[in-house]
Amino acid sequence: MERPVLTSKKLNAYFGSVHAVKNVNIEISANNILAIMGPSGCGKTTFLRCINRLHELTPGATSNGKILLHDKNIYDMHPVFARLKIGMVFQRPNPFPNLNIFDNVIAGYKLNGLKLNKVNKERIVEDSLTKAALWKEVKDSLHKKGTFLSGGQQQRLCIARAIAMEPEVLLLDEPTSALDPVSTASIEELLHELKKNLTIIVVTHNMQQAARISDRTAFFYMGALIEYDNTKNIFTSPKDTRTQNYITGRFS
Amino acid sequence: MDVRLKYRVVKSKLVQVLIIMLAFTITLPLLLIIIYIFKEGITEINWAFLTQIPKPVGEAGGGIANALAGSLIIVFTASVISVPIGIMGGIYFSENKNCWLSNWGQISVDVLQGVPSIVVGIVIYFWIVKPLGGFSAFSGSIALAIMMLPIIIRSTEETLKLIPSSLKEAGFALGIPYHRVILKIILPCGLSGILSGVLLSIARIAGETAPLLFTAFGNPYFSTDISKPMQSLPLLVFNYATSPYEDWHKLAWGAALILLFTVLLLNIITKLTTKKWNVQF
Ligand SMILES: Nc1ncnc2c1ncn2[C@@H]1O[C@H](COP(=O)(O)OP(=O)(O)O)[C@@H](O)[C@H]1O
Ligand SMILES: [Mg+2]
Numbered sequence: 371m372e373r374p375v376l377t378s379k380k381l382n383a384y385f386g387s388v389h390a391v392k393n394v395n396i397e398i399s400a401n402n403i404l405a406i407m408g409p410s411g412c413g414k415t416t417f418l419r420c421i422n423r424l425h426e427l428t429p430g431a432t433s434n435g436k437i438l439l440h441d442k443n444i445y446d447m448h449p450v451f452a453r454l455k456i457g458m459v460f461q462r463p464n465p466f467p468n469l470n471i472f473d474n475v476i477a478g479y480k481l482n483g484l485k486l487n488k489v490n491k492e493r494i495v496e497d498s499l500t501k502a503a504l505w506k507e508v509k510d511s512l513h514k515k516g517t518f519l520s521g522g523q524q525q526r527l528c529i530a531r532a533i534a535m536e537p538e539v540l541l542l543d544e545p546t547s548a549l550d551p552v553s554t555a556s557i558e559e560l561l562h563e564l565k566k567n568l569t570i571i572v573v574t575h576n577m578q579q580a581a582r583i584s585d586r587t588a589f590f591y592m593g594a595l596i597e598y599d600n601t602k603n604i605f606t607s608p609k610d611t612r613t614q615n616y617i618t619g620r621f622s
Numbered sequence: 623m624d625v626r627l628k629y630r631v632v633k634s635k636l637v638q639v640l641i642i643m644l645a646f647t648i649t650l651p652l653l654l655i656i657i658y659i660f661k662e663g664i665t666e667i668n669w670a671f672l673t674q675i676p677k678p679v680g681e682a683g684g685g686i687a688n689a690l691a692g693s694l695i696i697v698f699t700a701s702v703i704s705v706p707i708g709i710m711g712g713i714y715f716s717e718n719k720n721c722w723l724s725n726w727g728q729i730s731v732d733v734l735q736g737v738p739s740i741v742v743g744i745v746i747y748f749w750i751v752k753p754l755g756g757f758s759a760f761s762g763s764i765a766l767a768i769m770m771l772p773i774i775i776r777s778t779e780e781t782l783k784l785i786p787s788s789l790k791e792a793g794f795a796l797g798i799p800y801h802r803v804i805l806k807i808i809l810p811c812g813l814s815g816i817l818s819g820v821l822l823s824i825a826r827i828a829g830e831t832a833p834l835l836f837t838a839f840g841n842p843y844f845s846t847d848i849s850k851p852m853q854s855l856p857l858l859v860f861n862y863a864t865s866p867y868e869d870w871h872k873l874a875w876g877a878a879l880i881l882l883f884t885v886l887l888l889n890i891i892t893k894l895t896t897k898k899w900n901v902q903f
Contacts, residue, residue: 422795424791424794424795427791427794429720450797450798450799451797453794453795453796453797454796454797457795457796458795460788460791460792460795462788464786464788464789464791464792465792466789466792466793466807466811467789467811467901467902467903468807468810468811468813468901477793477796478796478797478798480806481793481796481798481802481803481806481807482796482797482798482799482802483802515902517902517903528792531792531796532795532796535796535797
């Protein structure tokens with residue numbers, strides 16, 4: 371196996387005394403899609419939020435262990451730097467309501483005070499929206515507020531906003547759970563395109579989705595990583611009985 | 623129709639009529655006040671009234687230019703002092719919900735809101751007017767600024783609390799540092815609420831008389847020096863309406879009308895800005 375892009379080593383996360391992520395070890399290689407699945411409350415979101423250091427912003431939340439981006443521990447970096455390298459898309463679309471579509475895409479530059487000239491701005495906006503499969507739909511209404519878009523379009527806008535920063539890793543937390551089937555399909559297709567330049571971790575509640583889009587799948591249960599393998603193996607020959615029970619629908 | 627059902631329909635109509643009548647009774651005093659002041663004041667208002675200063679007793683005519691300019695200067699200075707402090711305080715309270723400093727600050731804001739304006743005036747008299755050796759418009763502005771603070775703090779805090787935390791997280795996830803998330807995301811999204819709080823606080827203190835009695839004091843002449851006593855609309859109404867001279871009573875009515883309309887206008891502008899600048903989440 372080639373050198374992994376992201377490695378978590380003995381990662382533990384807590385909310386006060388609640389142990390939400392338990393001793394997770396995982397390696398993710400470049401240009402792969404990792405799907406994380408598991409029942410509600412098993413720590414998927416918490417694990418994801420540890421990776422770009424959002425977890426520590428919750429009052430009372432702590433974590434220990436290591437997360438290596440290439441060979442650098444992100445807990446030794448400034449959190450702002452880690453978040454620039456590791457983008458995130460949330461469960462509910464959250465475009466900035468005070469900005470128009472154009473400014474939403476370059477929000478990471480604009481709000482960080484990074485100056486871009488007009489040509490670069492337009493190039494980044496067009497590139498990112500094209501990659502997010504949204505350019506054709508919005509290219510004539512870039513000055514409109516992002517919140518006027520439909521839910522699926524808003525979510526793709528949020529993806530465009532994240533990839534505009536050219537992160538190395540993109541985290542998506544149930545990105546389609548609030549969307550209709552058509553939008554869901556277009557986002558799944560999009561992830562396939564995006565993995566050419568990115569490493570993607572996507573949390574999903576939906577097993578079919580995990581099977582369709584991911585190269586590797588991790589199964590979480592009660593905060594622990596139970597099984598981690600090629601997606602095909604997980605769905606055809608799971609080793610752990612809990613994984614078996616989950617994918618045969620005996621609990622959700 | 624069933625008699626009991628009919629009885630219930632009649633009862634419901636009666637209650638409806640009662641509610642409408644009560645609602646009307648509530649607005650009645652306000653309407654009467656506005657009509658009365660309008661009737662007494664409107665005959666006074668003309669160009670000279672707005673551009674001249676009061677004439678000495680016995681001479682007819684004269685205006686309230688000194689009070690208009692004074693009110694403007696005093697209220698503006700008060701806003702310059704209290705708006706930044708109030709907004710920062712509101713941000714602090716909305717961002718820090720459960721620490722002791724926040725709890726203690728919240729209680730102080732509540733208490734400050736309940737302090738009678740005359741008490742604020744006395745305190746400023748002993749803290750600022752006396753040490754500086756004389757009445758000044760500036761001390762009046764400080765007294766008014768103290769009265770504006772709790773309103774601005776509260777409205778800012780309430781506005782910011784309604785902004786979904788998902789927006790803040792969206793900002794953090796893009797690698798935007800905390801202070802920029804507050805300045806560039808949270809504040810712009812809450813702009814309309816903050817603005818309306820500021821305008822309401824101005825409307826609220828524009829007519830305050832008590833805190834100005836022993837601070838700005840009043841001045842029969844035109845003055846723009848904030849280190850000297852200055853006239854203001856409420857002071858002029860107070861002083862001239864209680865004087866024994868008919869001419870001065872007329873000036874007071876005119877000034878009262880202008881004050882009333884300024885406050886009404888501020889309230890209407892507040893409503894409009896809230897609509898225009900509102901950010902939909
Ligand atoms: N803000 C929070 N405060 C306290 N406990 C939390 C918080 N968020 C999540 N938890 C707890 O942490 C555990 C994992 O939650 P989460 O990571 O959101 O699960 P998932 O995303 O897999 O549904 C759950 O038991 C949940 O109750
Ligand atoms: Mg979750």
